[in-house]
Amino acid sequence: MKILLVEDSATLRHAHCSYLRSAGHTPIIAESGEEALQLVEKTPVDMVIMDVEMPGLDGFETTRLMREWLGNDWIPIIFVTGKSDDQSYLEGIDAGGDDYLIKPVSPAILGAKIKAMERIAHMRQQLHQLNTELETLSQRDALTQVYNRRSFDDLSRQQWLLANRRQEPMAVLMIDIDHFKLYNDFYGQLSGDDCLVKVARAIQNTLRRPADLLARYGGGEFIILLPDTNLTGARQVADAICVAIRDLRISHQMSKTSSVVTASIGAACTSHYDGRTLQDLINQADKALYKAKYAGRDRAKVVEFSPLKSLLVADDDAQTLDLLGDELVGRYQMAVAGNGEECLEMAQSLLPDMILLDIRLPGMDGLAVCQQLKRFSDTASIPIVLISGMHKAEQLRLGKEVGANDCLEKPLDRQRLLAKLDNYLTGVP
Incomplete structure (x- = not known):
């Protein structure tokens, strides 16, 4: 000594x-x-x-x-x-x-x-x-040895604050093993655990920088935070992870996507932090993940995070669309569906924050569309406001039957329209 x-x-x-x-x-x-x-x-x-x-x-x-x-x-x-x-x-x-x-x-x-x-x-x-x-041990997932969700929450908040201070871009990737429950049920839990370990290792091996943060998010889902990473960089990492998991060649007889284990990835990037939170970015990545699944799985969907709330308008009336376009451009991200079938498809792929739905649509009418959207778990919580030339009392009655949240009468009144949008999209009545 x-x-x-x-x-x-x-x-x-x-x-x-x-x-x-x-x-x-x-x-x-x-x-x-x-x-x-x-x-x-x-x-x-x-x-x-x-x-x-x-x-x-x-x-x-x-x-x-x-x-x-x-x-x-x-x-x-x-x-x-x-x-x-x-x-x-x-x-x-x-x-x-x-x-x-x-x-x-x-x-x-x-x-x-x-x-x-x-x-x-x-x-x-x-x-x-x-x-x-x-x-x-308390920071790591016991099975895969990557960070657990609690540690990710703590470490990612620090990275978010640092990126905000430096005004550097940041990306979040949500990764979900395709049909993992079917894999677990068919091959057994031991094989499922082995699959998770191999996938986690493959993901980790694609990350080159010490600051890149990988965690198990639950079940067959992982999350990655990539500091100082723009849209192009996030896409490169996401594509590399898809290839790395596919190249493991883990047999998956129950998959509806491929004969081997694959993964779907949703990624969201941002370089502007005012009025945004890390949870907003994670939610955006989660939406992108759903879009990757909806597009067929075994792929990555990478999006630039936008602070604007998204609005799906289902209406074939040119006058109504002109009014909405004039009032909503710059306030919300607006997508338009011209008929009921298109509205159903776009709602499931885009997962908008709100839907303005005309009752009298070509093909499947708005009431049938609303009823179906409220049955789907992914779209059930999206606020739907019916619009039509009917009297309000009749609209409310029909809307209640199909699960609509509210209604507006045509011709649309500008102040009432904006009040409804603020109520459902910003929580300001």
Whole structure:
């Protein structure tokens, strides 16, 4: 052990140094408290033997300053002094000492105290190592050894704040193993676990930077946060992950997509942070994931995150569409469906934040469309406002039957229209 000996007496320094060397330790000498503090700042030591009565800084004050400088880095400090009163003993322990010896100190007692402190230091080191291992385990998914969801939430928030401060782009990727439940049911949980481990490893191997953050999000789903990554970079990573998972060649007889295990990926990117949250970006990536699944799976859908809420308008009346276009451009992202069948398809693929639905549509009418959308789990929660030339009471009655959220009468009134949109899209009544 490297032992710092702080002693102003040349005679005692010599005696203690001789003993320490004979016991196999390396003494480092300081003749004053000031010199001891300078040495500790520059030289790592394992233990300190501290005289109390010294010119300048005494042993108690030196120890207080030493503990303050060391912070959480604990090393044992043994006081050696001629003060034998109880008050001095208590003052020494309060100052940060771990033991208190009265001069003259026999080599046998000093050796025993050093061994005891060495044992305590070793136990603290083991405890620190165990705590570090436990902390690592608490951050990792037990099966795949990538980060768990709780750790992702903590670490991603830090990355989000950093990217916001630096005004750097950021991307979030949501990855879902295609038909993983069918795989688990057919091959069994052990095979399912093995599949998850291999997929996690394949994903991790595509990530090249230490700051890229991969976590298991639940079941067969993973999430990645890519700092300083634009739309092009996110697309490259997403495509590479699709290929890497496909190239594992894990047989999947129950897949409706491929004979091997594949994955669908949704990615969202942003470089503007005002009025946006990390959860907004994750939600956008989740929507993109659904679109990748709807498009046939085994593919990536990458989108630029927009702060504008999305609105699907299903109407074939040119006058109504002109009015909506004039009022809503720049306020919302607007998509238009000209008939009922098109509205159903676009609602399932786009997952808009709200739907304006004309009752009298060509083909499947708006009531039938609304009824179907409310039956689908992915679209059931989307607010649907019916529009038609009917009286409001009749609209409300029909809307209630099919699960619509509200209605508007034609011709559309600008103020009422904007009030409805604000109510359902921003929560402002």
